[in-house]
Ligand SMILES: Nc1nc2c(c(=O)[nH]1)N[C@H]1C(S)=C(S)[C@@H](COP(=O)(O)OP(=O)(O)OC[C@H]3O[C@@H](n4cnc5c(=O)[nH]c(N)nc54)[C@H](O)[C@@H]3O)O[C@H]1N2
């Protein structure tokens with residue numbers, strides 16, 4: 103095993119040649135078109151590339167593997183509905199490059215681990231199942247049958263099913279997800295952590311508690327009828343570019359837009375629609391009316407300051423600011439909220455938000471006047487210790503205005519992975535829901551486990567303590583996505599067996615258990631042929647609409663299996679006579695999986711029929727209809743303390759964010775075009791006044807050092823970049839900075855790692 107010790111847990115610290123330019127003023131436009139074609143041309147060639155792009159988000163095509171932003175219900179572009187970063191995601195999957203047995207014969211895991219994440223991702227698509235024997239340094243080919251035998255034997259030899267963990271990343275389809283959770287529960291555990299645990303868990307938890315549903319309430323049409331849209335802690339220009347078209351349309355219909363972000367993100371400034379030819383050559387639309395440069399984690403303070411001003415205005419003009427009827431009829435806890443607001447010190451809230459009093463008063467006026475308000479958010483709010491409180495303060499504000507459950511108004515958590523919301527609907531959750539377990543039992547004649555399983559952070563800790571022996575991942579890159587890379591690496595290495603169902607090579611294939619397997623699967627773009635003919639899968643977008651996705655491209659290799667097939671064959675091998683589920687038949691024809699989903703999950707009535715029509719169907723959403731399925735039947739106001747910032751004199755708060763050229767841990771390129779940062783990812787964005795206080799110059803090298811609960815963590819060699827960021831705040835890229843996110847720094851209630859709030863010191867080198 104000594105050789106294994108030389109496998110690097112993190113990419114080598116090599117600098118790639120930082121160049122700095124100007125921050126871009128306009129998002130999308132021609133540069134986005136050029137960038138899309140560059141990636142498509144390099145990875146798949148223009149001819150095949152255009153063919154595949156024509157199928158994105160079309161009725162007979164596939165769902166873009168990029169983000170979960172919905173497609174317009176009507177008026178889809180005739181050519182295709184995709185964006186620059188969707189095109190990059192597609193190029194990445196449909197690439198002509200291949201990683202097969204010859205590649206693994208040539209390269210040891212030690213050698214591969216010394217390459218960058220960019221290199222690993224760019225190597226190509228995985229083509230054959232591969233096996234890494236105990237102590238070996240090279241993967242070798244293995245047949246599918248032998249791979250399933252290895253996994254099933256290991257699983258069946260465990261002392262308890264809870265010694266296995268089954269992770270899911272949010273790209274897998276509803277069909278794959280349903281079969282997967284069914285297999286895992288028949289095997290006997292609820293150890294089903296997923297990427298959501300690191301992502302929108304705070305949204306689900308926060309919304310669920312107070313509104314009775316953990317999903318957002320708006321649809322795309324609400325954007326077009328809204329008077330005021332607030333975008334908090336989200337960078338749509340990079341991560342949900344198609345959202346900019348919706349904001350543009352809202353703007354044209356008269357909506358005002360407030361953006362709350364420590365950074366002046368380009369996508370929220372001005373936008374040129376890249377698919378609207380006229381628009382590309384004409385002027386850009388100004389999107390944001392008010393940009394509020396909040397301190398990292400200053401959002402609760404801002405929301406409280408706004409609500410104090412609203413309360414003041416309401417007292418002056420009773421009934422003119424709050425929706426009194428809605429509050430009385432539909433909510434509880436109003437008095438307690440008012441009592442808390444009366445106790446708060448307005449000036450202290452202003453100070454803690456980091457925003458000027460003038461800007462807070464100006465924007466409060468909009469909130470006072472407008473009645474149809476949407477608040478959108480993403481990781482800038484969820485990945486904090488008080489992530490759940492952030493979301494519930496948003497709900498407080500919307501409830502005061504009666505802005506939930508009516509046209510043009512509501513909550514909009516903007517989801518990440520394209521089917522992360524659907525996976526949760528399908529039961530990918532470590533918390534078993536009793537009614538769902540009952541239905542699974544009735545439908546499939548078995549006793550479902552009722553104990554809560556491990557979430558991501560608990561799973562890592564359990565692996566580290568050797569309480570978990572097998573780690574199985576349906577997609578994703580657990581090692582690099584999880585917090586505290588060194589800790590997570592040791593946890594994975596403590597397992598007996600780690601298995602990755604993947605499309606592309608990543609670091610989780612190199613930092614592994616004693617034995618490891620790679621099971622290569624079909625991607626979204628590819629044809630899925632089964633016994634009953636070509637299959638389609640279904641997904642749920644960020645607004646609860648379920649629709650089809652049909653791959654049309656030739657698979658990257660003949661040996662690939664679909665995710666539903668992999669899960670079913672694993673279930674057959676593992677459960678043998680213990681399961682009465684017709685696994686094989688279900689994989690021959692996915693209609694049967696959908697029939698089973700219909701039996702077990704409310705809202706999927708006539709699934710097969712409805713999903714084949716038009717753009718599919720919307721799942722029921724009580725909040726959207728102004729009904730609140732909480733234990734009291736009311737929407738709840740809640741009271742939260744102001745978050746404390748106990749920074750030592752030499753400490754900064756660091757957020758770990760995405761560049762324009764990455765999809766989570768997949769690095770498309772080394773540029774962050776909108777932010778004017780090129781050819782380098784090891785950068786730390788910093789306020790110029792903070793730089794001069796420390797005597798730092800542009801491009802100086804520093805180490806970032808974190809102390810948490812007595813443990814010191816160091817991320818070596820980052821280049822300082824002066825940036826428009828509030829004082830005491832820093833920004834670095836994920837996953838390079840994940841080594842600094844402490845494993846035990848998680849959000850209250852949702853357990854989400856606090857990736858947007860990492861305390862660090864800066865050590866010049
Ligand atoms: N191209 C591309 N698309 C993607 C992804 C990708 O990596 N690449 N990832 C997908 C996934 S899984 C997800 S979850 C989403 C992520 O989408 P985002 O949440 O937009 O992604 P982040 O880069 O994490 O950006 C967080 C934003 O929050 C801001 N922020 C940080 N801290 C705070 C704070 O305390 N308060 C406020 N108000 N703002 C703050 C940051 O400045 C940044 O603009 O995107 C999805 N889409």
Ligand SMILES: Nc1nc2c(c(=O)[nH]1)N[C@H]1C(S)=C(S)[C@@H](COP(=O)(O)OP(=O)(O)OC[C@H]3O[C@@H](n4cnc5c(=O)[nH]c(N)nc54)[C@H](O)[C@@H]3O)O[C@H]1N2
Pocket residue numbers: 271272273274297298300301302481485518519576577578579580582583584585603604605606607608623624625626665758759760765766767768836837839840843857858
């Ligand atoms: N510090 C820090 N850490 C974070 C975040 C952050 O903002 N800051 N964000 C968090 C968030 S929001 C998320 S969602 C997680 C993401 O965590 P993950 O979902 O685990 O990570 P990804 O990078 O999206 O996974 C990429 C890999 O998925 C595989 N893949 C791609 N498509 C498919 C497919 O169709 N099927 C299968 N089986 N595999 C496929 C490829 O092999 C690819 O290498 O990271 C989290 N980690």
Ligand SMILES: [Mo]
Pocket residue numbers: 297300301302517518519
């Ligand atoms: Mo995410």
